[in-house]
Amino acid sequence: MVAQTRRELSALPAAAAPSAAARVRLATTESAPVRWVLIALGLGFILLVIVLPLVSVFLEALRGGIGAFLRAVTEDDTLSAIRLTLLVAAIAVPLNLIFGLAAAWAIAKFDFRGKSLLITLIDLPFSVSPVISGLIYVLLYGAYGWFGPFLKEWDIKFIFNVTGLVLATVFVTFPFIARELIPLMQEQGRDEEEAAISLGANGWRTFLYVTLPNVAWGLLYGVLLCNARAMGEFGAVSVVSGHIRGLTNTMPLHVEILYNEYDFVGAFAVASLLALLAIVTLVAKSLLEWRYGDRLAAGRRH
Amino acid sequence: MTITVDGISKSFNDFQALKGVELAAARGEFIALLGPSGSGKTTLLRILAGLEFADSGRLLFDGRDVAAQGAGERNVGFVFQHYALFKHMTVAENVSFGLRVKPRAQRPAKAEIDRQVNELLRLVQLDRLGGRYPSQLSGGQRQRVALARALAIQPAVLLLDEPFGALDAKVRKELRRWLRRLHDDMQLTSIFVTHDQEEALELADRIAVMREGRIEQIGTPAEIYHRPATAFVYEFLGNANRLRCRIDRGRAVVAGLELPAPEYPDLHDAAGTAFVRPHDLVIADARQSGLEARVRQVFLAGPAIRVELALLTTGDMLEAEVPHGSDLGSLIVPDKLVTLQPTKIRAFPDAA
């Protein structure tokens, strides 16, 4: 470990260190100045675009001191925003988890017509703007939507209501778990399941004792990403929420309201909670990748 | 071009790949680096090409030290084991690459490049396939593209890493002869790496047998085959039977049988191992003098009949080869008691 760290301190090519005797560099790397310039450019870019914003969230949140921070995060509206965010995620994530498992089982363990079309459709929500993700539900269930008059007659509100928030969140987080599980279960093949069935296990037991342990880490990985997006989604829920304080205000929406009211400490305090969630997600995700990289889907795309 | 390797050593982290290697190749020579995997042969080849750099020692091309020259400046043609063809370029673009990347002042005109590429493609018998991509070629064709690409820069030295490793047996034989002719016609100095002793014996002017980062023996195929310097070389160059023996004043005594070992006139009753090739074991009926053995199995298919026997004294298994059509038919049946007479052995005393 010590040797590793020492090696990393010099900008040597990752492949092999050229010996002191050789004045000529290896054929497949760049000269030291080029390497330094590229590293400086890359790290500078990361610093400017990613690190500074992240750091600023926490500094701005604590600008008024720890007392102001605590007051901001324990305010009634903030607390109800936190509760609502947790509630929405607690509904959306399990729904997509069940869908992901069902879709992955059907796609990975069977051959049928239209499979690749189905996979493409599952990925669809990723390529749709968050605003459109909210818009489509307003168009269906809003006051002037397709089902608007019908819903009004029965006094059911989908939009500007928790139901709308859940629907929009489910839509934007729809592919996360499925797209993690499908390639993973495809890689694992179906031999083990067929063996279990031939040994007399029923379908449910086969899934529980054979399939699930094999995909557990990938499943966790997908849930992690799904949850992060569910709690952090802004555009889609913004369109369907109606911004009713204490009622349809999730944490990201609350950040916006506070920011637009020039309550910067409040906005950044709530934002820092979300940033913390992002950091926890990244750490957990990195740990999963380092420790169980071989057990996660090789062909994973973001 | 002559190549002199003078005491070259190379380590990767804790692993010492080369330990003071000495080698000299004369102009026009075709040299094989033969050895098991991990013996350092590919590392040596890569150092010659400038793809790797030695920790110590000198490397001279025509007497000039080239240690300071990178791979691109040595004018060396390198053929990679898996060819390393440029996938997104056609065969002709692959072959012309070395010409197209020359500095403007030295770069031939486009028409001249085309002419040279066509000539090279004709030379490697791929004249119709210039427009194809590597993925559309067979293994043997890819190998020839790799060769043509290396030859395009008119190298004085051609280095080949396991040039036939990825090919099937039949293609391998054809390409081998063809490569040898090419080497002679173009007056190259060539060095190739192989772990296949048959390939080395057939193709090379001289063979350097490598083991654990050192050259164990260097010599012509005949020298290496008939006068192996060490037990390792003997065993690496073909099938060999091992027999425990005592070496005593120019003789090796195996299970009471005295055989000549003229290499060791001065050794007195030293423990050693005698090697004998399967085709140097003569099978005779049990009344003759020799090593008593029992026939275990007989394999009739193949270029010669292979007979597996167990020595009565020790139970050691031996292998003998008998040409088809010999009159030994009644002897080589399982469970038959026979005697074995080694016509030629090579004994080595145990290392102290």
Place this chain on the structure above:
Amino acid sequence: MPAASTSFIGGFKRPSVLPGFGLTLGFAVSYLSLIVLLPLAALVLRPAEHGLAGYLGALTDPRVLAALRLSFGAALIAAAINAVFGLIVAWILVRYDFPLKRLVDALVDLPFALPTAVAGIALATIYSPNGWVGSLFAPLGVKIAFTPLGILVALTFIGLPFVVRSLQPVLQDMDREVEEAAVSLGAGRWLTFRLVILPAILPALLTGFALAFARAVGEYGSVIFIAGNMPMVSEIAPLLIVIKLEQFDYAGAAAIGVVMLAVSFVILLFINLVQRWSRRHEEN
């Protein structure tokens, strides 16, 4: 995917001893239809209610055109910036060793994990004229936040991981021998990069570029805080959809939405073509 191309003798599914096909596929398809397909159909059909003329009328409004132009233009430039810097970041992460490399590698994913609203207010703060970075540019007369430049910053932020994560595995898997072959044939490092490495990673670079572009076109949360949102100048298309919805102009909102959706599909198609094209030299 094993044997997906072989024929399904007569039926729709190949026989299997495993149970649960009907249940899982049925559930998956119903859920997909309800959550994704039906709402998207509503979007596509909505503008048609007002006829083609109404649809085109909604789109040819100068404010709408300006917003679309800004969204697509800024997304294109941001994706181009990411293509360059994303390549550099991916390159140093794969090829070089430097301190905190693993941390940097993990940080690349931050834009995926950080809620866009948080990114939005953070970027607006540090790139505003009195922010950490904005104050460096203010003396030069360059204003970043609350101008189209600010939009570029936000779109660059959210697009970076797409390029890096598309390139990383390809760079990792590149055959070093091919580079060595180029060098031994006399090509310098730059020529080797241009003639040998770049063509090999080009499909991944294009894919990352397209993904970053697609994401940037539709991005909302991180942009609206830093953009300034001046109609005709710094008002992005997704924001205009929200404004139209607030004015209950559903058809107008849907018209913009359909254009953006169409572009998303074109990009998806483009990525698929690039992927197929990139495999053309692979052995089958």
